[in-house]
Amino acid sequence: MYGIRIHPAKDREGTKLNLAVAHTGILVFQGHTKINAFNWSKVRKLSFKRKRFLIKLRPDLNQSTYQDTLEFLMASRDCCKVFWKICVEYHAFFRLFEEPKPKPKPVLFSRGSSFRFSGRTQKQVLDYVRDSEFKKIPFERKHSKIQSNTGLSPQPSERRSEVPKQSPGSTAADQLDSPMKSLRPVKEPGMEPADEAGGTQQRPSPSSRRSPHEGSATSSPRLSENSVNSQAGLVAKKQILSPGLSPDARQPSPLTSPLLNDAGCVRTDDEDEVRRKRFPTDKAYFIAKELLTTERTYLKDLEVVIVSFQNAVGKDEATPDSLRNIIFSNFDPLYKFHAGFLKEVEQRLALWEGRSNAHIKGDYQRIGDVMLKNMQGLKQLTPQLQKHSEVLMELEKACRSSRKLEAMCRDFELQKVCYLPLNIFFLRPLHRLMHYKQILERLCKHYPPTHVDFRDSRAALAEISEMAGQLHGTMIKMENFQKLLELKKDLIGIDNLVIPGREFIRLGCLSKLSGKGLQQRMFFLFNDVLLYTSRGMTASNQFKVHGQLPLYGMTIQESEDEWGVPHSFSLFGQRQTVVVAASCAAEMEKWVDDIKMAIELAEKCNGPSSDLLATSSPENKSPEDSALDQESEDDLSASRTSLERQAPSRGNTTVHVCWHRNTSVSMIDFSIAMENQLSGNLLRKFKNSNGWQKLWVVFTNFSLFFYKSYQDDYPLASLPLLGYSVTIPSESENIHKDYVFKLHFKSHVYYFRSESEYTFERWMEVIRSATTSVSRTRILSRKDSHPY
Template sequence: MVVGLLTGWYGAITSDIGVDKPLSSPSSPLQATPSTPEQQQQQQQPPSPATTPSPLYATPHHHPGTPTTPTQLSPHKENIPVSNHVNNRVDTIPNGHDSQSSGNVGTVGGMEGGESKKRKYPSDRSYFIAKEILTTERTYKKDLEVVNVWLREEVGKEEGLGCEPLTQLFQLVDPIYECHTALLKDLDARLAQWDGRASGANKLESQRVGDIMLQHMGMLKLYEQYLEGHKTILDGLEATLRKNRRFEQTYRDFEAQKVCYLPLTSFLLKPLHRLHHYHLLLDRLVRHYGSASHHDYRECMTAKAKLSQVIKVMTPTLLSSENVVKVVELQRDLIGIDNLVQPGREFLREGCLQKLSRKGYQQRMFFLFSDVLLYTNRTTTPVLQFKVHGQLPLRGVMVEETESRMGATNCFTIYGGNRALMVAAGSEEEKVKWLGDLTAAITQAKSRPDDAFHYLSLKSISSSDEVLDRSDLGGVDEAGGQVRTGLGEKAGPPQQRSNTTVHVCWHRATSVSAHDYTLAVQNQLSGYLLRKFKNSMGWQKLWVVFTNFCLFFYKTFQDDFPLASLPLLGYNITTPGEDDQIQKEFVFKLQFKNHVYFFRAESEFTFSRWMEVISTATQNSARSSRSLGHRDTENESIRL
């Protein structure tokens, strides 16, 4: 997963994790990014691909007249270097001449970028909830395109690739994509009427969204089919990756492209997550309307009820699939282990602890599952991978708090078999989380029968922890830009993402739990924000997508891949203080050590939503007792 080293303004996103190094590419594709949506649309007319896709993976027919026609693939697509993944820092995004905005962010012209005349937004809360449905729908359609357009085209170039799971995937995703192309078109037209950018409809017709959602609920049958087939596809892909080297290379090469800004398996779960988002947003609308006297209430309630029926059936399967996806990803990050993926094995927590050894405390990555605790060390390769150094079956494990030793605080000891591991967490909060999850997992493990356990096959594990300590002396640059090998030991690996949770947990000495992942998928958001320049009073408008504990930044929602990303684990979110000298409303501040970013929302509602989703995305958030949507949260820190 991500990224080659680059220099100049095209810097390393995760240099804010530690070392602030510029990264560059002399011929960066970002330099060719159109500065306006109109210029983008003119450039998105590339010639037909030189290679005609095979009939099996042929690009599907798409509806005309959509905001972004899927067959008009971006000219950047063919030039995306495998070694140049999304790994840039926010403050290294190029500042085009059109990027600065000093206007009122409470206007359509100020944030939508489509009008020179400033027009005030509707003030009703229902408008902003409906707009959130639209903005997140734009992102969802782009996510579907990753599979239905970009992946389809990529594998179509490879004759005889032999992957039946992909054939099944395309057959299920294509009709869903068609439905959402039409839904997005309807939502876009409705919101244009609602905020006054289009005319010709009366107030009752334009200021509602329930009718549109209800009209498109026929797509739920497609989702039921997807729910039924997606688990087979996930299992089939994992099996094919292990058996088919050619397919694995194609798969890894595609994951290394910028358009695939998340692990591919994450995109396979997006359709099921989207139904949850619809349900949450419709529920907010219904609660806002309050009663059937509102002209949009009944249709929102009916659409919500239809979604509820599917979600009730879907949730247990989705939780299982999320666990499979996570364990499969960890299998790719861990070296020296063959059989991590096992029926019944559940991921619980991953993160950094300081382990006491003969050399003192050494940083180690721990992975807690429902039946076993793994402790690992970073490898000496240029890849941020971890070699499994030991396993502790939970049925024989005990934990206890211990006194500080050798200057370390927040210590506890893990006893297992004939081993006693003394570890230190980075904070009291981290220690409490690890002890809580370990204690609960040990209790549950002891209640299971013996045949429920699958012991791992570890390769060449030394009894001395010191054999791996040489990896602490060099190798991985904290700024990112490492390569990863995928499943097993492969030659010529693509570049590694530096915004994955494993990568970020290692560099920021924190941890993430399964519950954090559940919260993260429930709190996704898209929309325009203004980002303050570091060394001037100017602001730059960016399309921002929040997903998978990370902010992804685009110039416009029409872009096929992000310019940069910002992993948020370890960051604090606050409102600016007096010392920050920010004389604007609706601004929030993100800070990790000396890395500070200011973002400005278009309204009080969107400000409160960004504060809410960022602060609740992980269990690391320290929830404020006061409302996040009001200015009285000033200077109140929320741990991310």
């Protein structure tokens, strides 16, 4: 927010917003969160009429729906005119190459404001400074090294290697006492801002070893999102990131997430080198450390239910006592148990690393005994874990009977601490059993049978495998139930979506062939029906159901040759035929396989019931009437508010990510994403920056969530990974660091650096699980082994 003056405004629905103007364009804030940005290159005209401020946009060929004008209501005509003048000045200074010439005054009548920008533009100022004869003082940037007496310190300090940058003429004392300084360079007019992150200049090591593991994910989709970016600043003993701009400012997207603010310090190579020498290098240590980091995240997720949600429910009189009792009688014992377990793991890792009782650390370089003790204790809580299905059902029943409680839950999901759909937090204890099992399997695979920790680890694995086997069927049912509840919130125009026997299979984006050509639609495949929708013009950005295709009696046929549309196929229903096209051959294959499987399931069930959808849905309309209604939203020409571009309520759900990136995910993808969670410290670097920023990163639900530290209650930013590719940086990118992987999507590129080969392989494994879909064979094997 530094250097930005906000101007209060409202959208057409009366939502309070703040408008601001910057060198890149016009920004829209809700509170202190930027929810949209309109780059100067996208703006065709700015005007105002009384209290209404109007932004007219240029056509965007990359978007299927285009709105010409956005309208904001300000407090008065004077406020509106003042903001319009500021926009004119900013646009002229940063975008024009020369001062605009005044227009000749009309002889008789004048129309509009006579206000014009006067003065030199940014380009003229830069040209003047470059061509002038001012004396340019040459200098060479160097590093200062702090000498210290190592004999006075019993242990090496991690802070000694953190050397701040110094400008000519400044001293080390001046740097430590100076406030945060912006490192924003001067940009040429009309150029896009680049991602920047400050940091000490690093010299690449020619002998640095690179990891041999490489891989990439699926094809790249169509649209981009506002990525997690930041500008750099310099602070005493820390380098902290301040808010910045999207690297793709020309394509603002609804996937805006909060920008990183004070997200962590930038670390140097020497500090990493000292740290690596201090800590163990055994693979078992890093497996135990993964247990520690993921347990910290799991305990924070339990606090969302046991602390935050409990406080919200306690203030709401509409919550039934039965719901309060069943939730907190099950979660209180779990929270207390895992808090004690986390403390034991932290103490064991401290001994393992030698930070305390270093003379006896050899007896504590293991984790199997701690796991065995606590897995036996967790087994005593099996009755609480078995009741988690009752918790979700009781909450859904209470929300159906009380609109007030439903609104309270919806408002709670808007809080920063609830960074995932609320129902996912209720399934966390069941997912955690799978995490324990995976960690112990890796530990037993690593240990030889003669290792001192092998026996305890194998016994702990047997305990947790028995528990996971008993509860796995319940977990699959609850995952499907939770997904249906989540989709119910994303869809409008449909009733009775959550009914016994209905199973979600796949959701994603397909292009539907109509009289107007190919129209982007969102499809939802269940075991009895296929729904197609479009994103509604509502503040919540819900998807409006346009039609349903019962799967009973449906046939499917590839139709590329018939219609001349790549990757297209036809769906022949009993009452309607629909032609759709996928974005690529891989997407088409996934949809065709899943639809054929769903048709087989529908045939076995002898068709769906007659009351699956609402009576107000297009189910009962004729095909001609349905076709007219299906495309009606494309003819809308009214102004669209900023909230319709960026819905703060549910703008970053998986459904919306699939819509903007033109991809799809299946239920098995969701299940694997829940089982493949990971958290820990990573160093992050942008494409155009030199410094590495330390962040606490959590991977879950197809996204990376960024924290300043593991103690934070909510993430500062998030990065949805659907559509991204994960690879190893090439030699030409000049990274020259160990254990670095690269995430890229179109022009967005991020580098992440882990601390060891084991953690590097784990991050690559879990991220690939989010960017690569599984085959139908795994879906069938999963359903056969754990039937509903």
